[in-house]
Amino acid sequence: MTLRIEDLAERGLVPPERLPELRRVAENFAVALTGDVAALIDPADPNDPIAAQFVPRTDELATAPEESGDPIGDERWSPVPGIVHRYPDRVLLKPILVCPVYCRFCFRREQVGREHALLSPDALAAAFDYIRAHPEIWEVIVTGGDPFLLSPRRIVAIVKTLDAIPHVAVIRFHTRVPIADPRRVRPALVSALAAEKAVYVVMHANHPRELTEPVRQSVGRLVRAGIPVLSQSVLLRGVNDDPAVLEALFRGLVAMRVKPYYLHHPDLARGTAHFRLGIEEGQNLVCALRGRVSGLCQPTYVLDIPGGHGKVPIGSTYARPGRAPGRWIVEDPAGEPHTYPPDVSDPD
Numbered sequence: 001m002t003l004r005i006e007d008l009a010e011r012g013l014v015p016p017e018r019l020p021e022l023r024r025v026a027e028n029f030a031v032a033l034t035g036d037v038a039a040l041i042d043p044a045d046p047n048d049p050i051a052a053q054f055v056p057r058t059d060e061l062a063t064a065p066e067e068s069g070d071p072i073g074d075e076r077w078s079p080v081p082g083i084v085h086r087y088p089d090r091v092l093l094k095p096i097l098v099c100p101v102y103c104r105f106c107f108r109r110e111q112v113g114r115e116h117a118l119l120s121p122d123a124l125a126a127a128f129d130y131i132r133a134h135p136e137i138w139e140v141i142v143t144g145g146d147p148f149l150l151s152p153r154r155i156v157a158i159v160k161t162l163d164a165i166p167h168v169a170v171i172r173f174h175t176r177v178p179i180a181d182p183r184r185v186r187p188a189l190v191s192a193l194a195a196e197k198a199v200y201v202v203m204h205a206n207h208p209r210e211l212t213e214p215v216r217q218s219v220g221r222l223v224r225a226g227i228p229v230l231s232q233s234v235l236l237r238g239v240n241d242d243p244a245v246l247e248a249l250f251r252g253l254v255a256m257r258v259k260p261y262y263l264h265h266p267d268l269a270r271g272t273a274h275f276r277l278g279i280e281e282g283q284n285l286v287c288a289l290r291g292r293v294s295g296l297c298q299p300t301y302v303l304d305i306p307g308g309h310g311k312v313p314i315g316s317t318y319a320r321p322g323r324a325p326g327r328w329i330v331e332d333p334a335g336e337p338h339t340y341p342p343d344v345s346d347p348d
């Protein structure tokens, strides 16, 4: 079941008088919620963190000067349709530009949920030819849109084709389906991922309330099939910009056997200024987790540099050069500085 704007008013998730302006938002950026995520929203809470992620608002119609239709510069790295080849050893393969839900902060919001949402068979074949012709490609990241919306038959075709390319060692799927529509992770989908090569799944999750029992079961089906599952989250004002929320999110994921991989600083996508926080604020949030939660629960805080320059870690550094060459000052999780190597004349 997919909910659109009109259904949101029916369910009391937006007041009917706001429908005309929200239809204007929907003309610019696709809107969809699944029944699963809609059920997580508390209609009585105007600041509900699930509603903030999926229910459109008129703030999206304002474009800040620093925002862009291609915030991470994918276009300049796209040699053929459906492929983004920015790093030498890995490519993105985008066979589908449809999602089960449309996240209001999405960095690809200008591409997803529009016409021509499926890569044509010819274009897909050309994308595979590109991968075959580039022996430096070690990993293929199947993303979109959401590749788990493809039928198991199409997923099998993609996995088998990549599995047969000798230089491809790793196949990675990026998906929101385990959270947005967990029952879609059925045995047929799980077995479609079977390959000789390593297959990883990276699921997108932003708030601990997304981690329901059906989500836990869908992850369990993947993990029991031998597929390592990682997560990526986006740091968002009004959703998870709170150390206690991040702690609950990452603990919840790890307890489901999901390793938090990346925490993304929000990208400069059009109409997303209301979600953005400063890098310093992000660093402070991430620092608050250090020492407080297990290392398993610590993703890398990253920024995708606008213009297509790539992703880099932007967490604060704990080590800085000391006074003498080879000597360092290193901060512990509580913020106390220590010299490294320890000063023998002055043990601390």
Ligand SMILES: *Cc1c(COP(=O)(O)O)cnc(C)c1O
Residues within 6 Å of the ligand: 072, 084, 085, 086, 087, 090, 091, 092, 141, 311
């Ligand atoms: C994010 C991204 C990747 C994957 O990067 P990792 O750091 O390996 O997760 C690859 N290609 C492009 C274009 C990307 O944006």
Ligand code: SF4
Residues within 6 Å of the ligand: 098, 099, 100, 101, 102, 103, 105, 106, 107, 108, 109, 112, 144, 145, 146, 176, 204
């Ligand atoms: S699921 Fe991913 S690609 Fe789709 S709208 Fe959300 S962030 Fe964008």
